[in-house]
Amino acid sequence: MLAVTPIIEITAGQKSFGSMQVLHDIDLAITPxxxxxxxxxxxxxxxxxxxxxxxxxxxxxxxxxxxxxDMKGIAPEHRPVNMVFQRYALFPHLDVFENVAFGLxxxxxxxxxxxxxxQRMLKIVQLDNLANRYIDELSGGQCxxxxxxxxxxxxxxxxxxxxxxxxxxxxxxxLMLEEMKRIHAETKATFVYVTHxxxxxxxxxxxxxxxxxxxxxxxxxxxxxxxxxxTLFAAKFLGETNLFEGRIVGEGPxxxxxxxxxxxxxxxxxxxxxxxxxxxxxxxxxxFSFDPATGDGRHSVSGRVxxxxxxxxxxxxxxxxxxxxxxxxxxxxxxxxRMPARGAEVALFWDHDDVAVLPIN
Amino acid sequence: MLSAGKRMGVVLATPAVFYLLVFFxxxxxxxxxxxxxxxxxxxxxxxxxxxxxxxxxxxPLFLRVTLNAITIGLSTAAIVLVLAIPVAxxxxxxxxxxxILYAILxxxxxxxxVRIYAWRTLLGTNGLIxxxxxxxxxxxxxxxxxxxxxxxxxxxxxHIYLPFAILLIVSxxxxxxxxxxxxxxxxxxxxxxxxxxxxxxxxxxxxxxAFMLTFILVAGDYVTPQMLGGASGQTTGLLIADQFxxxxxxxxxxxxxxxxxxxxxxxxxxxxxxxxxTGISVKRRPLEKRRAVR
Amino acid sequence: MILLRIVVFAIMAFLxxxxxxxxxxxxxxxxxxxxxxxxxxxxxxxxxFTDSQLGAALVESMKIAFWTALLTxxxxxxxxxxxxxxxRRGRAVIEILGIxxxxxxxxxxxxxxxxxxxxxxxxxxxxxIVIAHVLLTLPILLVAMKARLTLxxxxxxxxxxxxxxxxxxxxxxxxxxxxxxxxxxCAILALAISFDEFVLTSFVxxxxxxxxxxxxSMMRRTVTPLINAISTLALLFSILVLVVAAVVGRMRRAAxxxxxxxx
Numbered sequence: 001m002l003a004v005t006p007i008i009e010i011t012a013g014q015k016s017f018g019s020m021q022v023l024h025d026i027d028l029a030i031t032p033x034x035x036x037x038x039x040x041x042x043x044x045x046x047x048x049x050x051x052x053x054x055x056x057x058x059x060x061x062x063x064x065x066x067x068x069x070d071m072k073g074i075a076p077e078h079r080p081v082n083m084v085f086q087r088y089a090l091f092p093h094l095d096v097f098e099n100v101a102f103g104l105x106x107x108x109x110x111x112x113x114x115x116x117x118x119q120r121m122l123k124i125v126q127l128d129n130l131a132n133r134y135i136d137e138l139s140g141g142q143c144x145x146x147x148x149x150x151x152x153x154x155x156x157x158x159x160x161x162x163x164x165x166x167x168x169x170x171x172x173x174x175l176m177l178e179e180m181k182r183i184h185a186e187t188k189a190t191f192v193y194v195t196h197x198x199x200x201x202x203x204x205x206x207x208x209x210x211x212x213x214x215x216x217x218x219x220x221x222x223x224x225x226x227x228x229x230x231t232l233f234a235a236k237f238l239g240e241t242n243l244f245e246g247r248i249v250g251e252g253p254x255x256x257x258x259x260x261x262x263x264x265x266x267x268x269x270x271x272x273x274x275x276x277x278x279x280x281x282x283x284x285x286x287x288f289s290f291d292p293a294t295g296d297g298r299h300s301v302s303g304r305v306x307x308x309x310x311x312x313x314x315x316x317x318x319x320x321x322x323x324x325x326x327x328x329x330x331x332x333x334x335x336x337x338r339m340p341a342r343g344a345e346v347a348l349f350w351d352h353d354d355v356a357v358l359p360i361n
Numbered sequence: 362m363l364s365a366g367k368r369m370g371v372v373l374a375t376p377a378v379f380y381l382l383v384f385f386x387x388x389x390x391x392x393x394x395x396x397x398x399x400x401x402x403x404x405x406x407x408x409x410x411x412x413x414x415x416x417x418x419x420x421p422l423f424l425r426v427t428l429n430a431i432t433i434g435l436s437t438a439a440i441v442l443v444l445a446i447p448v449a450x451x452x453x454x455x456x457x458x459x460x461i462l463y464a465i466l467x468x469x470x471x472x473x474x475v476r477i478y479a480w481r482t483l484l485g486t487n488g489l490i491x492x493x494x495x496x497x498x499x500x501x502x503x504x505x506x507x508x509x510x511x512x513x514x515x516x517x518x519x520h521i522y523l524p525f526a527i528l529l530i531v532s533x534x535x536x537x538x539x540x541x542x543x544x545x546x547x548x549x550x551x552x553x554x555x556x557x558x559x560x561x562x563x564x565x566x567x568x569x570x571a572f573m574l575t576f577i578l579v580a581g582d583y584v585t586p587q588m589l590g591g592a593s594g595q596t597t598g599l600l601i602a603d604q605f606x607x608x609x610x611x612x613x614x615x616x617x618x619x620x621x622x623x624x625x626x627x628x629x630x631x632x633x634x635x636x637x638x639t640g641i642s643v644k645r646r647p648l649e650k651r652r653a654v655r
Numbered sequence: 656m657i658l659l660r661i662v663v664f665a666i667m668a669f670l671x672x673x674x675x676x677x678x679x680x681x682x683x684x685x686x687x688x689x690x691x692x693x694x695x696x697x698x699x700x701x702x703x704f705t706d707s708q709l710g711a712a713l714v715e716s717m718k719i720a721f722w723t724a725l726l727t728x729x730x731x732x733x734x735x736x737x738x739x740x741x742x743r744r745g746r747a748v749i750e751i752l753g754i755x756x757x758x759x760x761x762x763x764x765x766x767x768x769x770x771x772x773x774x775x776x777x778x779x780x781x782x783x784i785v786i787a788h789v790l791l792t793l794p795i796l797l798v799a800m801k802a803r804l805t806l807x808x809x810x811x812x813x814x815x816x817x818x819x820x821x822x823x824x825x826x827x828x829x830x831x832x833x834x835x836x837x838x839x840x841c842a843i844l845a846l847a848i849s850f851d852e853f854v855l856t857s858f859v860x861x862x863x864x865x866x867x868x869x870x871x872s873m874m875r876r877t878v879t880p881l882i883n884a885i886s887t888l889a890l891l892f893s894i895l896v897l898v899v900a901a902v903v904g905r906m907r908r909a910a911x912x913x914x915x916x917x918x
Contacts, residue, residue: 056813076816089814093832103818106828154818369822370740374749377734377793381752384786388767395770444666451663455656461667468670470893472851474870475886479673482680482688482878489676492689523670532802552656574758581760584854588874598762605766605858615770618763 007032007067007157007190008053014061015048022048024214026062030158035184035191037201040211041237046194049211050160053192055079067157077106082151083160087167088143090135096122096146097131103154121153124186125179141172148183158190165200177203198238202226210234226284232358235282242285242327245360248277256357262325264301268357280358285316285330287354290340295351302347303327305340315339319348396615405611413616423600423617430596431624433511434580437518441526441575442568444519449530450556454539469524477588480517484508484589509591517589518579526571533567534560569632577625597621674890681883688878699884709885712869716850719781719865723788723849728842730789731796735834736826738804753797756790764790765858772859779861787859788852792845796838803837843900847893 006029013026023045030036038046051057052064055076064071067080082103091099101118109117122128125145135143144164151159164180165173177200184191195201201208202222210217210225210233218230229235235243246260255269258281266281292300306326307318317329317340329348331339340346399408417423452461483489484507491503507513541559561568583598597617604614684694703709734749741749756764768787772779811833815825853867860868866889873882 054817056816075821076813077819077821081817083814083817085810085814087808087810089808089810091811091814091829091833093829102815102820102828106815106818106820106824150814150818366740367742367745370737370745372737373733374737374741374745375733377730377737378748378752380730380789381756381793384768384771384790385752385756385764388764388771391774392767392770447659447662448666451659455659461663464667464671466897467890467894468674470847470851470897471674471890472867472870472886474851474853474867474874475677475882475889476673478870478874478878478882478886479677481874483673483676485688485878487687487689489689520670520673523666577758577760581762582854583762598760601762601766602858605769611766611770611773614766618766622759622763 004031005068006030006065008192009065010049010053010062012062013049013052013059013064015045015052015057016060021060022214023052026216028209028216028219030190030192032157032190033188034206035193035204037193037195037205037208038211039195039198039201039208039237040217042196043213044211045214046196046211047162050083050162050192050194053158054081054083054160080157081160082154082156082158083162084147084151084164086162086164088147088164090143090146090150092135095132095134096127096138099135099146100149100153102150107154117153121149124152124183125149140168141176144168144172144176145179148180152183152187152189155187156189158192161191161193163195164193165195165197173200180204202238208238210237212237227354228356229282229358232280232282232361235280235356235358240285240328240330241282242288244281244283246279246281248279248357254352258357262301262321262327263323264321266355266357267299267352268355269353270355270357278360280360282356282358283350283354285328286332287350288319288327288329288331288348289350290331290346290348291337292347292349294349295353299352300347300349301327302345305342305344305346308342319346392615393619395612396619398612398615400610400612413613414620416613417617417620423597423620426595426600427597427621427624429586429593430580430598430621431628433514433518433586433596434576435628437515437522437579438572438576440515440519441523442572444523445526445530445571446568448527449534450560452527452531453534454542465524465527468520469528473521474584476521477517477585480513480520481508481589484513484516508589509594511590511593513589514586514594517585518582521582521585522575522579526575529571529574530564530567533564533571536567537563565636569636573629573632576628580625581621597624677883678887678890680880681887683880683883686879688880688883699880700888702881703884703888708864709866709869712864712866715781715863716866719784719788720846720849722781722785723792724842724846726785726789727792727796727845728838730793731800731841732834732838734793734797735800735804735838736830738801739807739809739830749797750801754794754801757794757798761791761852761854762858765855768855769858779859779863781863783859783861784856784863784865785849787855788845788849791852791855792841792848795844795848796841799841799844800834800837803834807833840900843896847896850889850892 008028008030010026010028013023013028014021015023026049038049040046048057052059053066055071055074055078059072071079091102094102097118100121101114104114104117119128119131122131125148127142127145127149130138130142133142135146138146147164165176168176180191181204191204193201193204205222207219208222208225209219212233218225218234220228225234226238229238232243235241244258244260244262244264244266246258246266248256249259250257252267254267256267258266258268258279260266260281266283268281301321303319303321305317306320309316313333315331315333317331319327319329321327327348333339395405396413397409397411399406399410399412448461448465452458481488485491486503486505486508488507490507491500494500495503537560541563542555544559580596581598583596583602586594586596587599588594598621601614601617601621604610604617608614679692680688681699682695682697683692684696684698687693734753738746738749765787768783768790771777772783777783811829812825815829816822820828851867852865853871856865856868857871864872866885870882870885873879
């Protein structure tokens with residue numbers, strides 16, 4: 001990253017509710033203009049972290065600076081951030097226009113400028129024709145747009161989004177994700193996005209902050225985190241993977257050599273975890289192939305096709321090795337190669353760049 | 362921030378809490394204290410005697426009118442409940458008729474005294490019902506027994522308290538989703554079966570509440586029996602009211618009021634017990650004590 | 656199903672018939688309250704408007720109803736807002752104190768207040784009647800508000816703060832507008848209850864005469880279409896209040912939209 005002043009900077013952040021500590025040692029710097037996702041299972045502390053930034057909770061320890069300013073003791077209404085609430089929290093007694101105008105009105109804006117800014121924002125979220133509707137007259141997707149507009153019209157330095165798509169169904173969710181990318185490009189605000197959905201995180205984020213049990217586990221670009229998870233938790237939480245428990249037996253010219261319980265030997269181009277030699281090897285389903293050209297055909301294992309799930313462009317295979325260990329394989333449909341059928345004896349190939357080695361928890 | 366909100370809450374609650382302490386709790390306690398005092402030659406003297414309670418409980422008059430009040434209360438509340446349930450059911454599950462709802466609201470909002478007056482004119486010897494019956498040739502001379510009878514009291518009280526009970530039960534039913542009835546019907550229960558097996562058990566607390574509220578209001582209502590009940594119209598309420606307004610023996614009246622209150626409590630717990638015994642209301646047993654099903 | 660419909664309509668007929676007959680005979684040309692109906696006349700209404708005692712009772716009742724509604728609104732709004740801010744124990748105090756009076760008959764509250772006023776040496780007047788009436792109406796408001804407030808989404812207040820509203824602005828622009836419709840309809844209900852209250856009033860009224868007390872004294876003496884006429888007017892008043900409440904609620908919404916399109 002460039003040496004820009006971070007828009008949000010948390011150092012040694014702590015939060016406890018009574019005797020329950022829900023956030024430990026949070027260190028996080030967010031660059032202006034990026035979309036950062038706080039990702040993790042429910043109860044990992046991601047929502048609490050967001051509420052700390054918004055000012056609804058006080059930190060129990062550590063520091064928080066937004067745009068270079070210390071936020072200690074600053075009430076939510078005086079912070080340069082706005083939030084999109086999980087169930088939107090749209091005001092039912094106000095119509096769309098008034099909801100969006102709310103923040104500007106309490107700052108004392110009136111008349112033509114108010115109307116202009118609200119209308120411009122409504123245009124951005126494509127709701128200019130629904131300005132007179134009340135909230136109970138809108139669909140879920142429309143509510144979502146109102147919530148976005150209501151926050152963004154204040155031109156916050158940071159927009160906080162608390163699982164904003166959780167209440168929508170799948171089709172609209174994908175539409176809204178694209179919409180949100182477009183709005184982000186148009187407004188150039190910093191987005192901090194809380195979700196437990198790895199797909200949303202990967203589609204949307206510049207960087208993902210992966211959290212588990214009140215701690216930040218890994219911060220990386222989505223593709224890096226997917227390809228090189230640093231912990232078992234990260235590997236399991238982001239996407240599907242095949243895990244093999246094993247033991248590092250040595251280091252060859254191509255990397256670490258790991259013998260695993262499946263009887264498969266992996267060579268990994270990576271540094272050995274500090275705690276070793278017991279490790280877990282992770283390899284994604286799509287890293288396996290039936291094509292001997294993959295990874296020069298040097299790494300392979302043979303087994304029998306047990307099950308095939310066909311989903312259109314891709315097929316998911318379950319392949320049983322000799323010792324009954326099962327592997328999930330995902331292959332792209334291809335006109336060139338004939339796909340193996342159920343019961344067929346097959347060889348699986350992979351590129352050793354696609355193998356990750358992780359410490360056992 | 363939280364503590365500031367909480368402090369604000371205490372400040373905001375203070376006027377109402379203070380009001381209720383001064384004009385509800387304090388008078389209640391004072392009345393209780395009064396019930397142990399004595400009245401000597403129309404003057405009320407602080408004392409600590411149980412004679413007011415003992416006197417009431419051994420007085421045949423008190424026991425008779427109390428029994429009368431309980432009978433009127435229980436029977437009216439039962440009739441009200443039986444009539445209110447179908448109307449509420451109809452409003453919630455069959456037709457969400459605004460017209461019927463408005464009609465109920467209007468009856469509820471129409472004056473208490475006016476309704477007593479209405480039934481008095483309807484049931485009198487020269488009243489509407491007698492006149493119509495004579496004109497139709499059903500009877501030859503006016504039935505005197507319509508007015509000043511337990512029947513007149515019951516019909517009027519039902520008319521007065523039914524709208525409120527309907528509204529209470531409507532709100533109870535509203536919390537029970539139509540899906541439950543549909544599911545019950547889908548699983549093969551009849552229309553009535555669906556009501557008794559699914560709606561009633563889930564609504565039992567609301568129904569019991571409506572019954573008890575009606576009972577308390579009816580048993581304490583002494584004006585209706587007085588106006589329409591004739592000789593049968595004397596209830597505990599009237600006795601108490603007279604102690605305060607005519608006789609001037611306030612301590613005795615206070616004791617009678619508390620006895621009345623105890624009776625209401627007893628009826629409430631009695632109903633609760635009855636519901637448990639008959640299995641209408643189910644008290645959940647602790648998890649570990651439940652019958653194992655294999 | 657058809658049976659249910661018949662039963663429901665029969666019950667509704669039972670509820671409405673006496674009221675319809677009261678109204679009908681308020682227009683009767685003769686003092687008789689029996690069929691056959693011998694002709695229409697406004698004479699009883701004319702008599703209502705010339706009865707000065709009745710007029711005084713009416714004014715007294717309206718005055719009491721107004722103050723009762725106002726006091727109920729003020730105390731109830733405070734308690735409702737407090738309820739939103741307090742945790743379990745604070746809420747329990749408000750609920751237990753505020754809701755128990757409903758479970759007591761007016762008679763009990765009446766004699767208890769009478770004893771209190773006597774002990775404190777407070778003479779019975781319009782003020783004591785208002786105090787007594789609020790004891791009936793405040794609990795009703797609190798019960799209705801509790802149902803409304805449990806549905807209140809606290810994140811709405813947070814959203815307002817997040818958008819830059821101070822505590823006071825949040826209250827004025829979000830919390831109050833959201834609970835106001837329920838508060839107002841409860842205040843109107845309080846108005847109607849107070850206007851009609853009789854039993855409790857009779858203990859704490861002293862020498863004051865309210866409309867129900869006036870009707871009561873008339874009812875005991877005689878049966879005349881004059882009472883029907885008063886009753887019809889009182890019912891009309893109640894309906895009017897309800898309609899006004901409904902219209903006001905609807906108008907606010909229309910006004911908000913109209914304001915913006917104009918400016």
